[in-house]
Amino acid sequence: MVDCQVCNKPLAPPIVRCATCNTEFHRACAKHALGKWYCKNCYKKVKKQVRFEHMAQRASVFGAKKPGKVW
Numbered sequence: 001m002v003d004c005q006v007c008n009k010p011l012a013p014p015i016v017r018c019a020t021c022n023t024e025f026h027r028a029c030a031k032h033a034l035g036k037w038y039c040k041n042c043y044k045k046v047k048k049q050v051r052f053e054h055m056a057q058r059a060s061v062f063g064a065k066k067p068g069k070v071w
Contacts, residue, residue: 004029006040018042 002011006029014027019036031043033050034057043050 006030020046 002024003009004011004025005023006025009026011024011026015024016027016030016037017024018030018039020042021039023039025039027037029040030037031040032038033043033046034053038046
């Protein structure tokens with residue numbers, strides 16, 4: 001049986017796949033961002049990209065106005 005790459009325990013449902021390296025692991029061992037699952041190593045690599053995507057989503061929802069400015 002295949003083991004989880006993060007915790008080295010046997011895989012049992014619920015199982016998810018990393019969005020970048022396609023490795024299978026437990027849902028509890030995964031990082032979830034913007035509807036995608038990442039292993040901890042890949043999440044470290046894409047953290048900056050995820051942060052900018054969050055900022056873009058917030059700007060589209062709340063507008064790109066500067067705080068404190070009256071329109």
